[in-house]
Structure formats: structure tokens, C-alpha cells
Amino acid sequence: MGNSFEKFRKNDVYLIVILIVIGIAGLILMQAVKKQGGTVVVKVDGKVYKELKLSENQTVEIVNDKGNKNILEIKDGKVDMTYADCNNQVCVNHKKIMYNGETIICMPNDVIVEIHSDDDSNVDAVAR
Amino acid sequence: MKKVALYGMYVTLAFVFSYIEHVIMPVNGIPGIKLGLANVVVVTALYIHGVRTGMFVNIVRIILAGLLFGNLFGIIYSMAGGMTSFIVMVIMKKTDRFSIKGVSVTGGVMHNIAQIAVAAVMLKTKAVFSYLPVLIIAGTIMGVLVGVISSFVVPAVKKYENI
């Protein structure tokens, strides 16, 4: 009876505050450990396709097994997906990346672009 | 017979919301991570008709939306997010310590966390976890919105069905 609008309960408020604090703390933490990456790792179908230097300006064409194409541009230490023949264009609309740990993902073409610090990429090279 | 019409209505509504979400850009370029508007319908079904109906609406919506404007990957993502979020919401509701808003906030956040986890496995990269803070905040805000809308919709639908 008379249950028109259920009010926020105390526990709801605690929950919301805790989640927002966790999120903001995560953002601050990530900002603190952020450092300029050294290597751009391109993975296609889960495997390393190419490793590029972030410091060298270049344009790279990425073609996967099915013949789908992406074009990646590295310019002034920033990485941008400038072209993709995928259906959602999420990767093309993604902002430019430059920091360690940042990624651009093209899900339809199974292309991942990751920025690694130079130390990480050595590990990758060994693992490969 | 009335039940069939009701289920149809819920699924249709959830489907329309899914479509709207499909048109809006996914957050941060990770496909599959959507705003969760369709959750209003799922939450409403859960609160009015219980776990079974809520689950039914959830599953049918995900499969329909996936078949019509997604692909298999999309369905896997949506299923992971939708199922995890639903199960956690059922548990939260059972505790009876939270209102519909607290329940839907948990659902929104769990939805995003589950999808990140699936993305990490499928893309074989842990780099996607860097999206987590943003997605926790986004999931919380969206969950509040869904909860507030649902808290109006639930009594309205209940009233309508009693007539």
C-alpha cells in the first residue's frame, strides 16, 4: 500500500559513495603511475603482429587473416587509428593514445594496439 | 494468455532500449559495454514477477539484440554482463538491505566488470583493466539512473496490472 516512490536507503548511499570513491581512487592511481610508453605493440588475432617505436613517425597498414584492414598512424609520440574497414568504427573514433598501458581495440577485425614501456616489450619479445 | 502478452511487452521494451544503446557509442571503445538502459525492464520484471521472469526477459533480449545487430562476440559479451549483473541483483534484492536503487547500481557495476573480464580473456590482454575505474563510475551513475526510473515504473506497472 502507498508504495509510490521508494526512497534511497542508507545502504544505497553508502554503496554509491564507496563505488565512486573506488573509481576515483583508481583514476588517480593510474594517473600517478602513468608514463610515456616506448613501444607500440600491434596484436592481430591474439598474436603479436608488429612492434613499433613510439618515437618514430610512421603509418602502418594492418591486414588480418580475413583480409580486413586497419591503418595506424604514429605521429609526435601519439598513436591514432586513422582507418578501419570494420563495421562499428569504435577504433577510429578512439582518442589518440600515448601512455604506457593505453590501448586501441578494433574488436571486429581482432586488432589490438597497446603501448608498452620499453621494459615490457623486452619481456614480450622473450615470451614470443 | 495474458502472461504471454506481458512477456512479449517486456521483451519488446527491453529490445527497444537495447537498440537505443546500440546506436549510442559504446563507452571508451570497448564494444559490448553499453549504458544498461535495458536493465530498467529487467529490474522491473524482477521486482514485479520475480527471478524467473526477469531472467527470461534478460536472456531473450540479449539473444534477440545479438542476432539482429551484433555478432557472436557481442552475444558472449552481453551474456557475461547481463547474467552476472542479474545474478548479483537477485542476491542483493534477497538481502533486503538495499532499495531498488542500490540493487540496480550493483547490477550496473557488475555488468561492466564482467564484460571487462571477458574482454581480457577473449582479447588475451590485461590492458583492458585500465578501463575499470571509469567503468565502475559509469556503472554506478547508470545504475542510479536505472534504479530511479525503475522505482517509478514498478509501482506504475503494478497498478496497471491490478486493474
Ligand SMILES: [Zn+2]
Ligand atoms: Zn574497428
